[in-house]
Amino acid sequence: MTTLISFLGKGRYEKDGYRNAKYRFDEAFVREVPFFGLALNDYLKPDRLILVGTSGSMWDVFFEREASQSDDSLLELIEAVESDTVDAALLDGHAGRLSERLGHPVDCVLIDYARDEAGQAKLLGQLAASLTEGEHIAIDVTHSFRHLPMLALIAARFLSRVRNVLIEDIYYGAYDMKDAASDEVPVLRLKGMLKMLDWVDALSSYDKDGDYSVFSGLLAEDGMPEGLARILESAAFQERVNHLEGAKQKLSASLQAIATHHGPLGSLFRPELEARVAWVRKPERGQRELALAEAYLARRDYLRTTIFLLEGLITREIDRRKGISKNRDEREEARKALGQDNKQFRKLEWLRNALAHGQRSQDNDTAKLLNDEDALREALKRFIRVLA
Structure with a gap:
């Protein structure tokens, strides 16, 4: 009706x-x-x-x-x-x-x-x-x-x-x-103003949870070929399952499409969208992982913060050793070495395990952090400052 x-x-x-x-x-x-x-x-x-x-x-x-x-x-x-x-x-x-x-x-x-x-x-x-x-x-x-x-x-x-x-x-x-x-x-006809609000909502949604697939449908409505617009959805999924290199590949392709897209709203919001996925332009894998750790901390997603921070530190250690970051054995060796040499790294691992498994940590300092969000945020900022 x-x-x-x-x-x-x-x-x-x-x-x-x-x-x-x-x-x-x-x-x-x-x-x-x-x-x-x-x-x-x-x-x-x-x-x-x-x-x-x-x-x-x-x-x-x-x-x-x-x-x-x-x-x-x-x-x-x-x-x-x-x-x-x-x-x-x-x-x-x-x-x-x-x-x-x-x-x-x-x-x-x-x-x-x-x-x-x-x-x-x-x-x-x-x-x-x-x-x-x-x-x-x-x-x-x-x-x-x-x-x-x-x-x-x-x-x-x-x-x-x-x-x-x-x-x-x-x-x-x-x-x-x-x-x-x-x-x-x-x-x-002023419906275009509602579409502008849809884009503003999408920016807000992305800032909250980091899911850039919210822009996919908007770009398609703005005239981008649907196949190119939907690459964002695939890129977001790859990031959600921690397959960052896959996410980087697809997101880079999306950014190329966005850069040449001339739809009125896509062009208007292009700088904001590009700024929000700037991590993909970092030249090294470790840098990208550490950038995502900071981004997820800003969104109060503490589990992902610890995951990407740990992975970024491990990747950086492998790069220092001139190893292969994709090699599972080398990553495990680098993780153990960092844990032996750095007490703060061990503390970060304990925190990640506690967040991932939802269990009280045997480490008293870690257990206290899980009862105080302000303290947890400050601790993660300190981990990033000291370790990264």
């Missing part, structure tokens, strides 16, 4: 009534109306219309065409709009008549002016209560109060999360962009 949500603000009243505008939707569809939502309803043909407005919004514009010349209820509504006293009971009958003309339900949601945080939160709750899971939603912000388009953007994201609705688009009839020659007003 598709639902159109149209926000009503104050209308601009002229001597002959509310000001009309000629809205151009596409090459074949133009409508001249006093309220953009009426034209958008004709264009989209939704299954339901939700009108959202305050006690002083231009409700009378929507309902004027349905009233008879002797309709006292319209006069009462006009007076209530002028005095900022519209209530839900006054809207019900008019909404019913408009429903009959449009051929689908019309619901009115009366809100306050959302001046503060409480009012803004209440508005989101009212919208959520008006929708059911799985609906397709279009939002019109053309005539809303000037602060409400910002809130509508947040509402779109909120509703997609809490009601699992699909936001088809956000529409705005840009009167200030009216073409002087044709007298037509362009219709802007």
